[in-house]
Amino acid sequence: MKKLRFVFILFLLSVPVFLFGGDVNFVAQTSKTKVGIGEQFQITFTINASGSQFKAPSFDDFQFLGGPSQSTSMQIINGNMSQSVSYTYYLAGKKPGNFVISSASISVSGKKYESNSIKIEVTKEQAGQNQTQSNNRNPNRSQQNTQQGISEKELADNVFIKATTNKSSVYQGEQVYVTYKLYRRIDVLQYQIDNLPKYNGFWKEDLKTDNQTYTESVDGIQYSVTDVKRTLLIPQRTGKLEIDPLDISVLIRLKSRRSNNFFDDVFGFGSYQNYNLPLKCKPVSVNVKTLPGNAPANYSGIVGKLNLEAKLSKNKVDANQSVSLKVNVNGKGNLKILEPFNLELPEEIEVYDPKTTENINISASGISGNKVFEYLLIPRSEGKFNIEPLSISYFDIESGTYKTVTTESFELNVAPGKGGPTITTGPQISKKEDLKIKSNDIAFIKTETKFKDTGNFLFGSFLHVLACLIMISGSGALYFYQKRLSVLKSDVKNYRRSQAHKNAIQNFKTAKEALKEGKSDLFYQNITSTLYNYIGDKFNTGLAQINLDLVKEKFNEKKLPDTEYLNYKKIIESCEIARFAPSAVSLSKEEILIAAESIINQIDEKL
DSSP states (O other): OHHHHHHHHHHHHTSOGGGGOSSOOEEEEESOSEEEETOEEEEEEEESSOOEEEEOOOOTTEEEEEEEEEEEEEEEETTEEEEEEEEEEEEEEOSSEEEEEOOOEEEETTEEEEOOOEEEEEEEEEHHHHHHHHHHHOOOHHHHHHHHTSOHHHHHHHEEEEEEESOSEEETTOOEEEEEEEEESSEEEEEEEEEOOOOTTEEEEEEOOOOOEEEEEETTEEEEEEEEEEEEEEEOSOEEEEEOOOEEEEEEEEEOOOOOOHHHHHHOOOOEEEEEEEEEOOOEEEEEEOOOSOOOTTEEEEESEEEEEEEESOSEEETTOOEEEEEEEEEESOGGGOOOOOOOOOTTEEEOOOEEEEEEEEETTEEEEEEEEEEEEEEOSOEEEEEOOOEEEEEETTTTEEEEEEOOOEEEEEEOBTTBOOOOOSOOOTTOOOOOOOTTOOOOOOSOOOOOOOOSSSTTSHHHHHHHHHHHHHHHHHHHHHHHHHHHHHSHHHHHHHTHHHHHHHHHHHHHHHHHTTOHHHHHHHHHHHHHHHHHHHTTOOGGGOOHHHHHHHHHHTTOOHHHHHHHHHHHHHHHHHTTOGGGOOSOHHHHHHHHHHHHHHHHHHO
């Protein structure tokens, strides 16, 4: 056989160049001339010669999905050898209308050739509707694939997507992660995510994938495997919860089986074709168990393991001097849902809302890290004061019981102020300024005094009276403002609702900074979290409970127009898709930012 191959190679090398064909043909073909918005199609430019400097036309009127995918085929028929090279691009309808894909160009032996142009009609129908109609028109898909050179069963055996979880049974609030894996034994040139799962009933956090390929055995058969998507899930309700499947499209390369040419077998030549194949995995279920009913009053909602530490910056201070109390919660579990502690302090000690910092790591092993609440304390009188211990409970998975961790108590010794006894009077405003009476506030009295008549230009004048009125009015306004702010803060729901829009605008500034610095992943995360946080603040809902279904329910309760929800949903889904398949998003980052700010303003005006 080796000798035979050698003979044919010599024969091939001896074939004159003119046998490779005559006229150069450069043509463009499309899989569809009529598509819906979002519906995929491919355009292929084929030349029957070896060329260079290929230049594709502009695809600005369409959504670009990938390409070019290049394939080469050679055939010998009746002693004549022919060669063809194809460049395939994958596009989708972007907006309704009639569009023309202009000519591509290529150079052969120094001469420039141009292909024909292609007309594409994009209808208002969505991709799903067109796909259903296409399936109705072509019910025998197995026969179609057989004509392409591979059967439906062979495809299913050689390329598929599968969802797996690290646990099949968990407690409510326990972490579980799902991995969507692409298995293949044929050439897969690229893949893209078509539809993202909704994860109804779960709090979710997407994990990064490294796109590394590894091998895995399924039923004794070795496959090349790539992790397409990984997501950390925390179930929010009990029972059998189904994890949504993932829809992807893969671009596969297959060798044509139509040619029976002997030279194809000898030299490994032959025609290759690229196909866009939709894949959908089967859904997987997780059994979510109910937590025991004897939960302590201070149960944090954390399923995992927690440690609790507290530290007072100093034990001895003067009256009206500040001291900080840091409370550090660390461990494993959804630390993001932790709320500040309610401190039980003596009346003589004032406390400010805590400053919260967190260092949380989210990986395939779960959520871990720490969350710190720093309280500013100001004792207003001297004495010895006791700060009671703090405690928090969590559900321990290993033992199946609730456990409580507690800090030590602290004694705070407060000495009189350096200037003598300190008296606090009147209502205390935001700066907590006090009226101090000092024992040494009488200065030395001079025995000789020289007076100089300066007139009464200011005292008792109109300007003097006006200044006094402004000071009195300003002090009164500041007092009532602080009093109202204090009332609002005591009513957590109303205060949170009133600050929703302000917080959203502030968070958008972080998104703008990420946009300027080119941090795409951080940008999309910030837009998503800002939109969800706004809903949580506006409707006083825990972040772990917020999803698109809940948003729709809240919008319906407030009788907001459907367009508000659809615009909100589009931004969320665009951000989610952009993190995994940027080419599948039609909106730019700038457009997403503008749309997000606009929808927040519109919703806030109507609420």
